[in-house]
Amino acid sequence: MADLSCTIAGVKSPNPFWLASAPPTDKKYNVERAFKAGWGGVVWKTLGEDPPVVNVSSRYGAIEVNGFKIAGLNNVELITDRPLEVNLREIAEVKKAWPDRAVIVSLMVPCEEESWKKILKKVEPTGADGIELNFGCPHGMSERGMGSAVGQVPEYVEMVTRWCKANTRMPVFVKLTPNISDVRMPARAAKRGGADAVSLINTINSIVTIDLDQMAPTPTVGGKGTHGGYCGPAVKPIALNMVAEIARDPETHGLPISGIGGISTWRDAAEFISLGSGSVQVCTAAMHYGFKIVQDLNDGLSNWMDEKGYKKLSDFMGRAIPNVKNWNELDLNFKTIANINQDQCVNCGLCYVACEDTSHQSIKKIAGLTRRDPIRYEVIEEECVGCNLCALVCPVNCITMVDQKRDLPYLPWTKHPNNPMAAR
Amino acid sequence: MSHANLGLTPRDASPGVKGGRLGPTLYGKVFCDLTAPLDQKEAEVEASRCYYCYDAPCIRSCPSEIDIPSFIRKIGSGNVKGAAVDILDANILGGSCARVCPVETLCQEACVRDKADGKPVEIAKLQRYATDAYLETFEKTKEQHFTREKSNGKKVAVIGAGPAGLSAAHNLARMGFDVTIFEAKAKAGGLNEYGIAPYKVADNFAAREVAFILSIGGIKIEYGKALGKDLSLDGLRKDFDAVFLGVGLGANNALGVPGETLDGVQDATKKIEEIRQTKDLSKVAVGRDVLVVGGGNTAVDIAVQMKRLGAEFVTLVYRRGEEQMGATWHEREIAANNGVLLKTWAMPKEIRGEKAVREMEFEYTELSGSKLVGTGKTFTLKADQVFKAIGQKLVAPTGLELDGSKIKVDANFATSLPGVYAGGDCVKEGEDLTVTSAQHGKLAARAIFAKLFPGKALPYFVPSPNPQDDGRSLAVPAPGGKI
Numbered sequence A: 001m002a003d004l005s006c007t008i009a010g011v012k013s014p015n016p017f018w019l020a021s022a023p024p025t026d027k028k029y030n031v032e033r034a035f036k037a038g039w040g041g042v043v044w045k046t047l048g049e050d051p052p053v054v055n056v057s058s059r060y061g062a063i064e065v066n067g068f069k070i071a072g073l074n075n076v077e078l079i080t081d082r083p084l085e086v087n088l089r090e091i092a093e094v095k096k097a098w099p100d101r102a103v104i105v106s107l108m109v110p111c112e113e114e115s116w117k118k119i120l121k122k123v124e125p126t127g128a129d130g131i132e133l134n135f136g137c138p139h140g141m142s143e144r145g146m147g148s149a150v151g152q153v154p155e156y157v158e159m160v161t162r163w164c165k166a167n168t169r170m171p172v173f174v175k176l177t178p179n180i181s182d183v184r185m186p187a188r189a190a191k192r193g194g195a196d197a198v199s200l201i202n203t204i205n206s207i208v209t210i211d212l213d214q215m216a217p218t219p220t221v222g223g224k225g226t227h228g229g230y231c232g233p234a235v236k237p238i239a240l241n242m243v244a245e246i247a248r249d250p251e252t253h254g255l256p257i258s259g260i261g262g263i264s265t266w267r268d269a270a271e272f273i274s275l276g277s278g279s280v281q282v283c284t285a286a287m288h289y290g291f292k293i294v295q296d297l298n299d300g301l302s303n304w305m306d307e308k309g310y311k312k313l314s315d316f317m318g319r320a321i322p323n324v325k326n327w328n329e330l331d332l333n334f335k336t337i338a339n340i341n342q343d344q345c346v347n348c349g350l351c352y353v354a355c356e357d358t359s360h361q362s363i364k365k366i367a368g369l370t371r372r373d374p375i376r377y378e379v380i381e382e383e384c385v386g387c388n389l390c391a392l393v394c395p396v397n398c399i400t401m402v403d404q405k406r407d408l409p410y411l412p413w414t415k416h417p418n419n420p421m422a423a424r
Numbered sequence B: 001m002s003h004a005n006l007g008l009t010p011r012d013a014s015p016g017v018k019g020g021r022l023g024p025t026l027y028g029k030v031f032c033d034l035t036a037p038l039d040q041k042e043a044e045v046e047a048s049r050c051y052y053c054y055d056a057p058c059i060r061s062c063p064s065e066i067d068i069p070s071f072i073r074k075i076g077s078g079n080v081k082g083a084a085v086d087i088l089d090a091n092i093l094g095g096s097c098a099r100v101c102p103v104e105t106l107c108q109e110a111c112v113r114d115k116a117d118g119k120p121v122e123i124a125k126l127q128r129y130a131t132d133a134y135l136e137t138f139e140k141t142k143e144q145h146f147t148r149e150k151s152n153g154k155k156v157a158v159i160g161a162g163p164a165g166l167s168a169a170h171n172l173a174r175m176g177f178d179v180t181i182f183e184a185k186a187k188a189g190g191l192n193e194y195g196i197a198p199y200k201v202a203d204n205f206a207a208r209e210v211a212f213i214l215s216i217g218g219i220k221i222e223y224g225k226a227l228g229k230d231l232s233l234d235g236l237r238k239d240f241d242a243v244f245l246g247v248g249l250g251a252n253n254a255l256g257v258p259g260e261t262l263d264g265v266q267d268a269t270k271k272i273e274e275i276r277q278t279k280d281l282s283k284v285a286v287g288r289d290v291l292v293v294g295g296g297n298t299a300v301d302i303a304v305q306m307k308r309l310g311a312e313f314v315t316l317v318y319r320r321g322e323e324q325m326g327a328t329w330h331e332r333e334i335a336a337n338n339g340v341l342l343k344t345w346a347m348p349k350e351i352r353g354e355k356a357v358r359e360m361e362f363e364y365t366e367l368s369g370s371k372l373v374g375t376g377k378t379f380t381l382k383a384d385q386v387f388k389a390i391g392q393k394l395v396a397p398t399g400l401e402l403d404g405s406k407i408k409v410d411a412n413f414a415t416s417l418p419g420v421y422a423g424g425d426c427v428k429e430g431e432d433l434t435v436t437s438a439q440h441g442k443l444a445a446r447a448i449f450a451k452l453f454p455g456k457a458l459p460y461f462v463p464s465p466n467p468q469d470d471g472r473s474l475a476v477p478a479p480g481g482k483i
């Protein structure tokens, strides 16, 4: 059995699976249910100053793809709408009852040192393991000069992080917003401010659908809507890229990362960890299926690690980082070609029409003798550029891309004869 | 109320032939819908299973060339009307085909998801979902997609208002022809109205579909007018610019054994017609011991209907093995689920009784090479009723060349008489199915247009399943295989 125990920025938890700061971590009742189910930690739903915020009714919208109900989720909720004291009391109770679990407190207060000082003083006695600065929320709070309004300005990120470091013993996680063109800038700023770790991503600005009867965005609040925060499986690729950008940036390389964004399975988690995440956080998947999914996260990851011979998380943490390159470093002499396994092919023709209509006309069609005989499809190897599209559309996975042995030297664009700027 | 679990007991199991074997409350449910229609959610989930194949095997297996992946995708996107129009454009009887087609040997047999994971997309149910929604909207609003071109001044006579005739008439009317249908019976629909098992076309579906088809306008229908009795081909050819024959198969094959004229021995199609048309199912005479001779869908249909009407024992006797039966596995399953007994490898020898049938003797059969022969050994079964379901045959109109026992036509459905076309069960081409008949009617209508308006394009757009390839790749491949 692989050891899943996790330490990130000095915070320990029995496994790397934390619930992200969101409704699943809004109160003691939920968090205790999560711990009973096996979650390694939680980031408590973001606290703010009293009086608490007020939420609208009608809060979520979703993208349904082909019967998969929540491929992407969008919300217009704010931070916790419960009084600060209630939250603090419950955090203390939970931490006391569950000492082995990580309890991180997410915070968002106005951009003044006094405000941060005040709230940190109150969080300190709860015994929480750390704090997470919510610089991400893209709606509602940003209009009040908090959330992503701070996260989008690297100078503010650095400043607030520094205030917090100066006023608490607790490790500081800075939660980054993806609503920015280069995520390395706020990450560098957090590091300069003394952050112990960054968490990313928060939700992405979005309008998830338009209700064509009401002619308004969903979720629709009395016939009107607003942009919300997008998360769930659909955002994972964006999150992975941002994690990789920070992990391989020389200025932030080695800064602990808590990876977030669309994690639903142990496989997703393993991908984030391979890009250097020390822990991972989950929100939408838990909201979709309940807390029990952590069982599969735990033993799926552990079984896979056993299979691969990884004994602890650090054995594969960050292993994929060196293989994330800029495009101009890729080998232009590498070649891969599609191969169709005729025994498994069901003759649906999707590879053919994809290649014929939208790619390189590299699949030929061989008809049977009668109209009802299946049509066979074969790759024209000389024409195939190895784009993978046919393999991606094949519904039965009968197309493999076969790497060609070509005995040619490594040839990146920087050295390619077609590149006028090539160093010769 | 699902079809299979209808509680048919208690019933009157006394010997003899009588009506009212079931409790009076059961008659309203006895022929309820064989399959429950899909609701919106079910339809969308099922639609999402379709791969949207290119040059799809299901289309190539549909005798009426419905663009199946397109209509399924439209259901998935909530464009149910678009889906229905796609279906009906290719086959105006798409609603009945969704109910009666043996899809297990057509589109659903070819569906790649059968090969991929053992369960084809439920094409028929999806087709029904779309066409039902369309028909319901039509009935409420009287609005529909299909409109008639203004009259082109030519007149066409259609003989027979079965699927072939209705399809021809609708397509012709759409093109602008003035169509007159002559139908021997009192109602339109052909076997959809008189022959198809009632649980496949529950809720008076056949008549509702006919009303929809005729609503396009330009179609006059004269009931009680039979070719060969009230009308002649010569006369029709004088009065009309073209004639389409969709007369189906009017006669039944005989067993050719002693006792066939005894009371209680009847053609299956006659009995089914009685069941389909009666106003009071409890008046239909049902035996305690019922025998059905034959192995096709008609045999299964009568057997199941008698069983559901309360017959105690219904035995279907077929002269070859189960694999050779014309009835598809799905049909055989319906029979088995309803408690019909199956006796294979036995052929009729004699029907016995005084005035009415009492018992029937069969001889065991076997194959000698490929020839079926009797073994000399016999057995006898008790029988109050015997139904003959060993095939129908053409009552050939005079003056036409035949091909075997059916009307001879060329690739354009033209008969040996100039200006006279034929399609459906009365011609040899294709299987004797509703869908094939609908296709024949459609193609014959196009051929008539091409003949009477040479060089002119059809007045409406005919969509192609492969517009990128100008529809080419659905064609039968050239020798050598490359399309």
Ligand SMILES: Cc1cc2nc3c(=O)[nH]c(=O)nc-3n(C[C@H](O)[C@H](O)[C@H](O)COP(=O)(O)OP(=O)(O)OC[C@H]3O[C@@H](n4cnc5c(N)ncnc54)[C@H](O)[C@@H]3O)c2cc1C
Pocket: B100, B101, B102, B159, B160, B161, B162, B163, B164, B165, B182, B183, B184, B185, B188, B189, B190, B191, B192, B195, B196, B197, B200, B225, B226, B227, B228, B246, B247, B248, B249, B250, B269, B272, B297, B298, B301, B423, B424, B425, B426, B431, B432, B433, B434, B435, B437
């Ligand atoms: C019992 C039974 C069950 C069947 N079940 C199925 C099934 O489940 N699925 C399926 O796909 N197919 C089934 N079929 C076959 C299907 O019903 C036929 O293939 C289809 O109806 C043929 O259409 P048609 O228009 O050629 O002929 P028909 O439906 O037979 O229509 C012919 C029409 O022409 C009229 N007519 C005949 N002679 C004359 C004349 N001289 N003058 C004027 N009018 C005339 C008739 O009254 C009738 O209305 C079944 C057939 C039978 C008998």
Ligand SMILES: Cc1cc2nc3c(=O)[nH]c(=O)nc-3n(C[C@H](O)[C@H](O)[C@H](O)COP(=O)(O)O)c2cc1C
Pocket: A020, A021, A022, A023, A045, A046, A073, A074, A075, A077, A078, A079, A080, A106, A134, A136, A137, A175, A201, A202, A203, A229, A230, A231, A232, A233, A235, A260, A261, A262, A263, A281, A282, A283, A284, A285
């Ligand atoms: C309804 C909802 C409310 C959220 N509220 C907060 C919050 O208060 N503070 C915060 O830092 N992130 C908040 N988030 C963002 C999540 O913590 C997380 O970063 C995001 O959902 C991406 O992870 P996922 O794809 O697993 O859902 C919220 C997300 C959702 C869906």
Ligand code: SF4
Pocket: A348, B049, B050, B051, B052, B053, B054, B056, B057, B058, B059, B068, B069, B072, B110, B111, B112, B113, B121, B123
């Ligand atoms: S064969 Fe099946 S999966 Fe393919 S298009 Fe037809 S219905 Fe869809």
